[in-house]
Amino acid sequence: MKSIINLLVVFLIITSCNAQKPISEVKKTDSNDQNNPKLVVGIVVDQMRYDYLTRFDSKYGDGGFKRMINEGFNCKNNHFNYIPTYTGPGHTSVYTGTTPKYHGIIGNNWYDKETKEMVYCAQDDNVQSVGTAHDAGKMSPNRMKTTTFGDENRLFTQMRGKTIGVSLKDRGAILPAGHTANAAYWFHGRDEGVWISSTFYQNELPKWVSDFNASEAAESYLKVWDTYYDISTYTESGSDENAFEGGFKGKEKATFPYDLAKLKDDNRGFDILKATAYGNSLTTDFAIEAIKGEQLGQDNITDVLTVSFSATDYVGHNFGVSSKEIEDTYIRLDKDLERFFKFLDQQVGEGNYTVFLTADHGAVEVPSYLQSMKIPSGYLNNKETRTRFTDYLNAKFKSSDLIENISNDQIFLNRKYIDSLGLNINDVQEAMVNELIGYKHVEKVFSAHTMTTSNFTNGIESLLQNGYNQKRSGDIILVADPAYISYGKTGSTHGSGLNYDTHVPLLFFGKGINHGETYDKTVIPDIAPTISALLGISFPNAATGKPLGFVID
Numbered sequence: 099m100k101s102i103i104n105l106l107v108v109f110l111i112i113t114s115c116n117a118q119k120p121i122s123e124v125k126k127t128d129s130n131d132q133n134n135p136k137l138v139v140g141i142v143v144d145q146m147r148y149d150y151l152t153r154f155d156s157k158y159g160d161g162g163f164k165r166m167i168n169e170g171f172n173c174k175n176n177h178f179n180y181i182p183t184y185t186g187p188g189h190t191s192v193y194t195g196t197t198p199k200y201h202g203i204i205g206n207n208w209y210d211k212e213t214k215e216m217v218y219c220a221q222d223d224n225v226q227s228v229g230t231a232h233d234a235g236k237m238s239p240n241r242m243k244t245t246t247f248g249d250e251n252r253l254f255t256q257m258r259g260k261t262i263g264v265s266l267k268d269r270g271a272i273l274p275a276g277h278t279a280n281a282a283y284w285f286h287g288r289d290e291g292v293w294i295s296s297t298f299y300q301n302e303l304p305k306w307v308s309d310f311n312a313s314e315a316a317e318s319y320l321k322v323w324d325t326y327y328d329i330s331t332y333t334e335s336g337s338d339e340n341a342f343e344g345g346f347k348g349k350e351k352a353t354f355p356y357d358l359a360k361l362k363d364d365n366r367g368f369d370i371l372k373a374t375a376y377g378n379s380l381t382t383d384f385a386i387e388a389i390k391g392e393q394l395g396q397d398n399i400t401d402v403l404t405v406s407f408s409a410t411d412y413v414g415h416n417f418g419v420s421s422k423e424i425e426d427t428y429i430r431l432d433k434d435l436e437r438f439f440k441f442l443d444q445q446v447g448e449g450n451y452t453v454f455l456t457a458d459h460g461a462v463e464v465p466s467y468l469q470s471m472k473i474p475s476g477y478l479n480n481k482e483t484r485t486r487f488t489d490y491l492n493a494k495f496k497s498s499d500l501i502e503n504i505s506n507d508q509i510f511l512n513r514k515y516i517d518s519l520g521l522n523i524n525d526v527q528e529a530m531v532n533e534l535i536g537y538k539h540v541e542k543v544f545s546a547h548t549m550t551t552s553n554f555t556n557g558i559e560s561l562l563q564n565g566y567n568q569k570r571s572g573d574i575i576l577v578a579d580p581a582y583i584s585y586g587k588t589g590s591t592h593g594s595g596l597n598y599d600t601h602v603p604l605l606f607f608g609k610g611i612n613h614g615e616t617y618d619k620t621v622i623p624d625i626a627p628t629i630s631a632l633l634g635i636s637f638p639n640a641a642t643g644k645p646l647g648f649v650i651d
Contacts, residue, residue, distance in 0.1 A: 134633055135452040135609040137395030138251075139442070140274060140404045140625075142189055143431070144267070144411035145592065146457035147419065148176070148601045150428050153334050157327065157429045161436030163605070166455060170607025171649045172615040178459065178602070179621040180564035181577075181595040182506060186219035186269045187565070188458025188622070189406060193246035193274045195626030195641030197564040202243035203273065204570050209503040209510050211570070216505070217241070220269045222298065229294035229303045229311070234286045237268045238298035239277050244640040246276035247626040247633075248402040253278070254635040260401040262392055264385045266372050270406030270458075280392070283307065283384065285377075291316035291368035293384055306391030315383055316368055319376035324355035325426045326433070335425040342464040343423070344416045344588040346370065354422060373416050375430040377409030382434040386441050395446035400633055406458075407431060418464040418590045452609045452632065454625060457602035461590040465581050475581035476539065483537055490533050495519070500526065507593075508572030523547075523573075530574055542577040549575070561595035610651050620646060 151163060158164050166172075178188070180197040182205060190203040198204045203219050210217045220237040227235025248261035263275030263282035271282040281299040286292055292311040295303065303311075329338060336342075338353045345352030348364035362370045371377045385405045388394070394401040410427055417423040442451050468475035484504070491498040497519075503510040509530070516526055527545035534543045542558060550568055554560040562575055578584075578594070585591045592599045604620060610632050623643030630637045631645035 137451040138402050139453045141455040142406045144408045145414040145461050147460040158432045162432035166605040166607045173604035173620045175617050176604035176620045178600040181561045182593045183459035183599040190273045194244045195623045195638045195643045200640040205506045220272045225296045225298045235294045235296045245638045249276040249278045250636045259399045263404045265406035266408035274404035287369035288367045320359045323374050326429045335422050336420045338422045342467045373412035375427040378407045378431045415589045455605045459592045460599045461592045462598045466587045478584045507576045509574035511573040539579045539582045541579045544575045546573045
């Protein structure tokens with residue numbers, strides 16, 4: 099018996115000694131699993147329709163879009179599952195894993211029902227510009243209600259994993275990077291041509307950003323923009339000279355080539371770069387410097403870099419989705435992606451990083467072009483609609499003061515005034531719905547009451563509901579006929595729940611990603627939960643999407 103007791107004492111002593119080993123002898127592990135990628139790069143191509151992948155396929159090399167497809171996973175039936183399909187909501191939905199109903203970014207700009215004024219999605223008057231004396235830097239993610247997967251990665255790693263956002267557009271850098279980002283940088287053109295930030299992140303630019311601005315990188319792209327290949331080979335787009343494109347001030351025709359150095363003074367200085375393929379090249383240059391300057395992907399704690407290529411949107415708005423200019427922009431973007439991926443191979447290490455690529459929305463064919471092809475389409479006469487609706491209000495309610503604001507296809511009612519008239523708000527909404535549905539080229543009309551009391555599971559109605567934020571959205575929502583837009587007669591735009599605006603690419607490749615493709619429907623809010631699952635971290639706090647298990651290895 100005594101010998102058994104002695105053995106137990108020895109066992110307890112050994113166990114106790116092992117428990118008290120100095121930390122230097124404990125196996126070292128990071129907060130992230132060492133099998134996780136060292137760097138996650140999220141790429142959003144602004145206004146990229148899915149068919150740009152297939153239409154320009156013969157012009158792409160093997161190292162850009164095709165590398166992602168050939169080595170990674172291609173979700174061919176990927177869609178936005180809400181309305182409106184704008185830049186601010188799109189970028190936010192990609193990274194939060196939810197829709198405007200929850201994250202609160204219901205447009206690029208919207209009418210604030212409390213302050214009674216229009217507000218901008220990234221506006222923040224409580225911060226100051228960094229890198230410029232202009233107000234262009236008074237921005238932050240303060241209007242976004244939820245976390246991003248970058249935020250969750252920061253929290254999971256006890257703030258050791260970095261997050262950096264990069265885009266020509268402030269909203270394209272700020273909203274994806276999230277609330278806890280180390281920094282977000284965007285391009286201020288005009289007379290400066292520099293990358294800037296705000297005091298939300300830091301009080302002065304890091305040396306690497308100042309050095310980049312001083313390098314005159316932006317100036318180097320103020321050169322002639324001509325087609326990358328012989329223009330006669332651009333058979334995937336329409337004729338170079340046509341009636342459906344905007345062009346630049348100071349040049350009579352919207353045709354190649356464009357001498358940007360000569361045109362810049364008539365086109366807001368350095369801002370002209372945003373509406374050319376070179377805007378994406380400049381973004382690529384800066385993203386590469388961000389990885390080097392911030393030492394992203396240099397240890398086993400996962401970092402996040404969000405990159406938005408905004409020039410594609412500016413070119414699309416100006417020239418349209420079937421223009422030579424849009425084709426050349428995507429050909430050159432493909433080259434920039436190849437250059438970027440080669441840099442990642444060298445800097446972070448091939449197989450050590452994960453990339454996804456998607457878009458914030460698509461775009462409609464120029465309606466005037468569609469009309470020439472005898473396809474139903476056109477332009478909304480908003481002035482005529484407002485006049486008719488005002489006459490209705492005066493006849494029905496003896497006043498037009500029931501309306502506070504009309505914007506983003508929504509009507510905001512003056513609820514206090516309606517209440518003072520002794521009217522029921524739901525009855526007023528319903529009366530307006532019944533009036534507006536009879537207007538020309540109005541396809542559907544819904545009230546706030548319907549949006550908050552009904553449960554739609556499919557169709558446009560479901561998309562509207564996913565985009566409807568009870569606190570911020572309007573009292574009446576209008577939906578126009580397909581391919582009818584409020585826009586000029588040249589160039590393309592977006593915002594609807596139709597396939598030309600909702601169907602966008604979704605490509606994954608790199609560490610932890612399977613090789614394959616699917617025609618199963620995926621939706622934009624699935625992206626953030628998929629990356630979260632890959633990293634083993636919490637989903638963004640209001641995520642409604644699901645992890646795409648077939649994508650992850």
